[in-house]
Amino acid sequence: MNGVARLPLVAVDAECEVRRRLIEPELQVGATQLVEPETVVAVAATGTGQSVRIAVAVELGVSPQEATRCLVRALGDRVEAGEVVAARRRGLRTFQVTSPIAGRLERFDEETGSLVVVAEAPRQPVRALVAGEVRAVQDDTLAIRVVGDLVQGTVLLGPECAGPLVVLADRVDRELPVEEFDERCRGAVVLAGMTVSSAALLRLADVGAAGVLVGGLSLSALEPLIGGRSGERMRQLVLTGEAAWPLSLGVLLLEGFGRLPLAEPVFSFLQERSGRWVSLLRAESVGLERPLALVSSRSFQGRPLEPVPLEAGIPVHVGIPARPGVGRLRSAPFRSRTFDGFMFPAVLVERDGQVDQVPLDLVTPLGLNP
Numbered sequence: 001m002n003g004v005a006r007l008p009l010v011a012v013d014a015e016c017e018v019r020r021r022l023i024e025p026e027l028q029v030g031a032t033q034l035v036e037p038e039t040v041v042a043v044a045a046t047g048t049g050q051s052v053r054i055a056v057a058v059e060l061g062v063s064p065q066e067a068t069r070c071l072v073r074a075l076g077d078r079v080e081a082g083e084v085v086a087a088r089r090r091g092l093r094t095f096q097v098t099s100p101i102a103g104r105l106e107r108f109d110e111e112t113g114s115l116v117v118v119a120e121a122p123r124q125p126v127r128a129l130v131a132g133e134v135r136a137v138q139d140d141t142l143a144i145r146v147v148g149d150l151v152q153g154t155v156l157l158g159p160e161c162a163g164p165l166v167v168l169a170d171r172v173d174r175e176l177p178v179e180e181f182d183e184r185c186r187g188a189v190v191l192a193g194m195t196v197s198s199a200a201l202l203r204l205a206d207v208g209a210a211g212v213l214v215g216g217l218s219l220s221a222l223e224p225l226i227g228g229r230s231g232e233r234m235r236q237l238v239l240t241g242e243a244a245w246p247l248s249l250g251v252l253l254l255e256g257f258g259r260l261p262l263a264e265p266v267f268s269f270l271q272e273r274s275g276r277w278v279s280l281l282r283a284e285s286v287g288l289e290r291p292l293a294l295v296s297s298r299s300f301q302g303r304p305l306e307p308v309p310l311e312a313g314i315p316v317h318v319g320i321p322a323r324p325g326v327g328r329l330r331s332a333p334f335r336s337r338t339f340d341g342f343m344f345p346a347v348l349v350e351r352d353g354q355v356d357q358v359p360l361d362l363v364t365p366l367g368l369n370p
Contacts, residue, residue, distance in 0.1 A: 004333045004345075004360070005307035007288065008367025009317045010269055012149050015302030016286050018130050018279075018294075020142040023121065031137055035128040037162040037277050037296065041142055045121035052101050057113025059097045060088045064113030070097075071115070075105050078120075085115060129162040129279045131296035147302030149273065149295040151266055152364070153252045154319075156291035157217075158245040161189065162279040163210035165295070167271050169193030172215070173261040178203050185209040189278045189293075191270050194261045196251075198224040204249055211250040211280045213270065213293060216260035250280045252293055255324045263317060263326045265368050308365035310347065315366040318349055318358055326366060327351035333360050 023045040029035060057067035070086045073079060079099045086097040103119035132146035166188040168180055174193045181190070181203045189211040190204065196214055198221045204212060225246055254262055270278075270293070279294045286292060308314065316329050331348035336357060338344070345360035 003309070005309045006363075006365055007152070007305060008308050008365045009152050010150070010266060010367040011305055012367075013147055013297060013299065013302045014150055014305040015145070015147050016150070016294075016305055017135065018132070018144045018146050018281065019285055019287070020126065020128070020144065021285075022126060022140050022142065024123075025126070025140060025142075027137055027142070029128075029134050029137070029142070031134055033134045034132070035134060035144060036131050037127065037129050037279060039128045040125040041128045041134075042126045043123055044126050045123050050101065050103075050119040051106070052099070052103075052117045052119075053109075054085065054097060054099065054115045054117060055113065056086045056097050056108075056115050060086060060095055062088060062113070064110055067113035068108060068110060071108065073105055075108060078102075078104050079117065085117075127162070129160060129281070130294060131277065131298045133300075146294065146296055147299045148297045149269075150305075151254065151269065151293045152288070152290045153254045153292060154256045154290065155253045156250060156280055156282055157253070158211075158247055158250040160279070160281050160285065161211040161250040162277060163188045165189050165191060165270065165274050165276055165278045167191045167274040169267075172264055172267045175259070176200065181207060181209070183207060189213060189280060191267075191274075195221065195259045197221050201225065201247060201249075201251070205247045209249050211252065213252050213254065213278075213280075215255045215262040216253050216258045217251065218259050219257065252280045252291060254293075256319070256321060258321070260324055263324070265315075265326055265366060266317075269368060308367065310360075310363065310365065315369060316349060317364045317366050318351065319362045319364065320358065325351060329363070330355055 022042050025042040025044040027042045029041045057064045070088045072087050073085050081102045082098050084096045085099050088095050099117050101119050103117045106116045106118045108115050130146045132144045135145045136143040166184055169191055175195050178200050186208040187210055190209055191213045194215045273295050276295050283289055283291050312329050312331055314329050318327055327349040330350050333345050333347050335343050336346040346357050347363055348355050349358045
C-alpha cells in the first residue's frame with residue numbers, strides 16, 4: 001500500500017479558491033478586484049421563497065381545462081397579496097380568486113386546475129468572508145483566490161461566518177463558564193476550548209458572536225437547541241447545517257461530537273493567530289471533504305494545498321471518536337485483518353509512549369511539527 005497521501009490537517013500560507021454560491025445575485029464586484037472579509041460582493045436571495053398552490057378550478061367551480069381560460073394574469077407576472085389572479089362571470093355575478101401572498105405566478109397545473117404562486121425570497125447583502133482576489137464571476141458563483149493558514153474540522157453547524165479571532169480558552173480540555181462570554185465576543189470568532197454548553201451558545205448568540213471554534217459538542221448541549229435527540233433531527237442537522245440550525249452563529253467542531261479536547265498543536269496554532277480574521281467555511285466552498293477555519297493572510301505568495309505522503313516518522317492526527325489526538329506514524333500503510341477475516345488498511349501510530357494499530361481512514365497528516 002505504498003504511495004498513500006492525504007491533505008494535512010493544518011497548513012500555512014496555503015493557496016485555495018473559495019466559491020461563494022449565490023441565489024439570483026446582483027453582483028457588486030468584478031474579476032481581479034481585491035476584497036476583504038467584510039466586503040459586500042453581492043445582494044442575493046437568502047433561500048427559496050415560500051410557495052402557495054391556489055385551487056382555481058375548485059374555487060370557481062369549473063373544470064381544470066376551463067380554469068386555464070379564467071386566469072386574468074400571465075404566468076411569470078408578479079402579483080400582490082389580495083390581487084385577483086382568476087375570475088369567472090356567472091349571470092350577473094363575477095366570482096374571483098385572489099392570491100394569498102405577494103409573489104410570482106410560476107406555473108399552472110392543467111390536470112388539477114391549480115395555480116402556483118412563489119413568494120420572492122428576502123434579499124440581503126452577502127459578504128466575501130475572506131480576504132483575497134476575485135478570480136471569476138460566473139452566473140451564480142463567485143470565485144475568490146485566497147492565501148491563508150487553515151485548520152480542517154469535522155462538522156460546521158450553522159452559517160459560514162468570519163470575524164477577528166478571540167481566544168478565551170487557556171487550556172485544550174477546559175469548558176468555559178457562561179459568564180466568560182461577554183462583549184469581547186461581539187462580531188468575533190471565539191476559540192472556546194474543549195466544548196460549550198447550550199447556555200453558552202445562546203449567550204454567544206445574544207452578544208452577537210459571529211462564530212465559535214471548539215473541540216466538540218455533546219448531544220446534551222444540542223438537545224435544547226434542536227428540540228430533542230431524535231436520529232432524524234441529528235441527521236438533518238449534520239446534512240443540512242445552516243437549514244436546521246436555530247442560531248445566527250456558526251460552530252466549527254474540530255474533533256467531532258462529544259466533550260473532546262482540542263489537539264494541543266492545533267490549539268497553539270490558533271492561539272498564535274489571535275486577533276487575525278478567521279473564516280469558518282463549508283467543505284463545498286473550498287472544494288475539500290471537510291469544513292475548515294481559514295485565517296486569511298492577505299498575501300499573494302502562497303503554496304498549493306497538496307497531499308502529504310503517509311510515511312513513517314511524520315506527525316499525524318488520529319480521529320478515533322473516543323480518544324482523538326496527535327501521535328507519530330511508526331509504519332507505512334498496510335492491510336490488517338480482523339478476527340472474522342475482514343481486511344482493512346491500517347497504520348501503526350505511537351501516542352503517549354504506546355504504539356497502536358489504527359484504521360487508515362482515521363489518520364490525517366498533522367502538517368505541523370509538535
